[in-house]
Amino acid sequence: MTFAFYLFSCIAILATAMVVTSRHPVHGLLYLVVSFLAVASVFYVLGAPFIALLEVIVYAGAIMVLFVFMIMMLNLGPNVASEESQFLRPSVWVGPSLLCLVLFVEMIYVVVSGEPSATAAASEIDPKQVGVALIGKYYLAVEFASMLLLAGIVAAYHLGKRSLPDETTEEAIQ
């Protein structure tokens, strides 16, 4: 089990790194799917099969499909890739990388210094438990989440319309 965990972890890290560095959005997207699948496996290893399934269905499935649709709709030409490579000079990488590294080190420090026993007994938490907690203790949060989704739908519908009044350019002219 431990071995599986480390394996999938490595895959997730590598795939994610490829996402960040890839030149073409579609390539990045595929790496992202890989990453999500790896994380789903990690979930399974950690004893959360329901979440692993959700990860695959919602993240790797639905959300990624949305991205794909969007890329297809925008119909980005080949110049995007070359443009990207222009942006991605090494000098651009240095600062943010250092910053993220520091943040990473700090987080590691938190994790390491927090608890002497680095491990815990594995115990699977089945969907039933999750369901009871979700509809019991967190019923109000579920309501909020549903409202959020509704708001997301409305917003996406509104923004997705073709003819929005062109405020930005007007302001730019002023």
Place this chain on the structure above:
Amino acid sequence: MTVLPVNGGLVLAAGLFAIGLLGVLVRRNLLYTLMCVEIMMNAAGLAFVVAGAKWGQPDGQVFFIFILTVAAAEVAVGLALVNQIYRRFHTLDNDSTSSMRG
């Protein structure tokens, strides 16, 4: 009885988060920015699930579900915005879309 690599899980979450953040900071393409935000949220969810697993409680997973919801809504709205922006500016470079004078 197997032993869970709790620390390993948290370190993985931290790593994914850092990489996602790096992407947000470096990439100028809005699509990439959105993808990297997804990565970061996923990492956060991972941390929740690991913590839940450690204490043997379902709450971590519940929160992953909430994060999932937020991510879904965010992607929907975000992609609609990307669509709109591309239509208006004919580019996805988020530096060139700023009209603020600041």
Place this chain on the structure above:
Amino acid sequence: MTLVLLVFIPLAGGLIAGWMGGKDSTACRWISLGALGLDALLALGLAFHYLGGSGNPGDSRWFIEWSQPWIPQFGISFHFAMDGLSLVMVLLTLFLGLIGVGASWTEIQERVGFFHFNFLWILSGVLGVFLAMDLFLFFFFWEVMLVPMYLLIRIWGHENRRYAAVKFFLFTQASGLLMLISIVALALLHPGNGQGVTFDYNVFLQNPLHGPAAKWIMLGFFVAFATKLPAFPFHPWLADAHTEAPTAGSIILAGILLKTGAYGMLRFILPLFPTAVHEFSTTAMILGVIGILYAAILAFAQDDMKRLVAYTSVSHMGFVLLGIFAGTDFALKGVVIQMICHGLSAGAQFMLVGALYERIHTRDMRKMGGLWDAIPGFGVATMFFAMASLGLPGLGNFVAEFMILVGSFQVAPKLTILATLGLIAATLYSLRLIRRAFHGPRQDEKAYPDLTLRERALNGAFALGLIWLGVYPQPAINAVTPTLKSIQSSAATPMAEHNAISGESQ
């Protein structure tokens, strides 16, 4: 219930006037006049009943009291009460309110309904301030009068109104915040009546707060009231607000809103924090004296007529501050008379400046001169109120200033002598105003209409009030005597030695 009605009538009148405004602006003026007239009749009825001798309520502190729980968890209630001091201030408010409606009869031509809505809501807030005996309610009304006043300046003001309105708002709001903190701190720190937190004035009154906390809370109140008053370092908002406000706004601002600061000091600071006041009184009196002289010098230098009058307000309010913190019988009674008289004289002066502006379209005295030739009625009226403002004996301001100065002479002779120099300074700026605007050669040969009948009537009302208070102020003094006595006895403990001295020498 009468008290609630007193506060409620202007509120309702404001709503109706605002609603009517779009259709018929004359009707809307009459409605606000009617609402205020009704209110004034009510207040006069109360005055005759309770001050006219027969209806003396005996030993009770309040004439009328009305209380209804509002937020019982925190001991907050709709607690209104009226005593002599409140009654006098209510009468002044309604009098100036009526004058204000009259003064803006022709001046305000745009958005008349909304103007009267704001105007009446200010008055309602002021009435609430004078009647509320729950500190939370007091703060509520304190804010109610603020926002419409801001709008009044912002919308109907003169050239620089935006700056003035924002300045007014920021000063009052910042100081109001301090007061809110003080009120909450007082409610939390006060032992109360043993039934949890309370904001009730009577409870605070029975058991004044002592110690270092009292000092800080007192300072919070002081800064808030001193800003409203305004006292010396907190005065800069006033000149701009008064100068830019429309005439009715200036009248209300100078006549009543400033008085809420003095009222607050009398009502809350003196009796609730006797020891703290005792320690602080010298500082406050020094601030008062500085205010008197400093503002007088500022007034002397101004070219803008309205600004000059505005600074005279600061100077006169310095006397009020001096008197309040002198705390003697003489001084406190003088303070009340000064509040009324300043309301009348400053109100009249602002009205005259406004009427003059309507005719010659400037307030710059460098562009005036020799106006007595063209509009002698204005000259006479301005002369009269300038004389009132410089404390000519026979007019109310003299009685007030004399009593304040005698009262403060009992406790601080040296400071009083300095304050008395303010009388000379008042002469300087008043005469300079007359000299530059009305005397000297004419600057142009245009003919201007003199005071109309309406303006004469309004000025006459002011003048009669001042003469009455100048030769027979006793009714006003009698009305507030019980209140001031109880304020003094609450504040007396540490001041006993002073009163003993002054009592013996009399």
Place this chain on the structure above:
Amino acid sequence: MLNLLWTIPVFPFLGFLILLFFGERLPRKILALVGAGSVGVSAAVTSLVAYAFITNPPEGHAFHQVLWTWISVGDFHPQIAFYLDALALVMAGVVTGVGFLIHVYSIEYMGTDKDFARFFACMNLFVFAMLVLVLADNLLLLYIGWEGVGLCSYLLIGFWYREPANCTAAQKAFIVTRVGDTVMAIGFFLLVVQLGTLDVQGLMERAQSEWGPASGMATLAALLLLGGAVGKSGQLPLQTWLPDAMAGPTPVSALIHAATMVTAGVYLIARTHVLFELSSTAMMAVAVVGCLTLLLAGFSALVQTDIKRVLAYSTISQIGYMFLALGVGAWSAAMFHFMTHAFFKALLFLAAGGVIHALHDEQNMFKMGGLWKQLPVVFWTFLIGSAALAGIPLIDAGFYSKDAILWAAYSSEHGSFLLWLGAWIGAIMTSIYTFRMVFISFFGEAKNHVHHKPGLTILIPLIILAALSLVAGFIELPHNMGHIQMFSHFMGTAFESAGEHAQTMAEPGGEAMFQILAGVGSLAGVLIAWWFFLKNPASADSLASTPTGSRLHHFWKSGWGFDAFYDKVFVQPFRWISEVNKADIVDGFYSAIAGATQLTHSVLSLTQTGRVRWYAAWVTVGSVMILGALLFK
């Protein structure tokens, strides 16, 4: 009859109200009737009251009439109440009597002025205020009149307000007297706080019983009251306003700045004489102020060219005599001189006004000359007035009243030889400058044409006043010449101690010598004036053109440099401060807060770039720092 007392001030006040409200609409004849008539009625009532008072004196020789209680605070109850005793009666008589004559005179003098109604309104208001002042039963009510006359003085000096110089003079008069009034107000505070009343009689009793002689408090209170008196009466050091006050119309100068208002200070001190008697320091101060003022003003009068300014300085000087008399405790002598002075100075001003009027507002004496033939009545009355002013022996009122003062200055217990000497030199100066004025303006060659001769309404008041100037002196004669003491006996009912002074003066031999000296002095003055200004004018000019002479001339003419001094020390710094601080430095502090806020805003708005990646970077930096702070604290 005495109950009519309260109506005396009411009539002029009614007149004022009528003129104020209907002045624009009524014809001039009615205006004149109301303006002069109201004062006339008041004078008639005064004489009725006086008759009742003298024939049938009330108990204690004082009548007290309470109208209502003004203020009542604690034990302090000033009332609106009138108090009539000999002192008040004499003052009221002079105010209404002389006032009436001057009003009548003004009907013609101001006849062509377009602000006829305003003039009479102010004059009536003045008479009202002055009557309140003299009849007041307490100092607070007196203060109403006191400031009221100040206001009227201001209004009337600035009557021709179109001329900026007049406005300046008016303002100066008000402000300078206000300085004195403020000092006096402080004195009131002291009295109220210490003695608990301002009621004059009660105050005097309490002062005697609680303070006693030579008490520091009494000295302080008396000196503070003196401050007010000095301001109103144009004495050192607040005398500078009075010469400028001549900017007003001449009847105003006659009524306010010669006969009545400026003597209010004398009245105040006489009224509170018990308080002054408690303190020899204060008495000394009064005497010294009087003596110095009469000398200084005498020298200034000597070099003026404007006829009204000569008279103004002479007024200052004569009031100096009254102060001197007060300072040596010769209360009734002071009041006697006040009365005769009111007659002859009003006369002089009115006669001078006649001349000025006849010459179309020419006030420079050196442009008059030779007028005695052209304006005979005016000339003779002016001459009588001058004789009274100069104190020409035996024939006129001025001699007797001034002589009483001179004698008291030497013989009284507060007096001294130095005070007498000063007063005597002053008397010589008086007669020099008076007859210089007479000789220059009425004799010599005519330099100006008389445009129109004064009518009867001008001449009748002149003649009446001239008669009074001659005969008024005979009601009080020194005991070696007739020994009539009507006036001092009458005044004695108001001043309990006045009788004692009469006894200390009983040294017949010495007094005769002093009378002769005084008479010789004034006659010598006439001779000197005749020599320098009529017989031999060149000698006066050559004296004035020597370097010392011209400097002295200039110095005296500018009133001993007081104006320049006050300008440098008070006026300029005040103007400077007010000009510098026009925009209110305190506001600068708040503007600085606002400025700092705006500065911070503009700095921070630089970070609002709209570049999402930078925002994210800043968020990251922030979280790194917060995490770091938490971990490695």
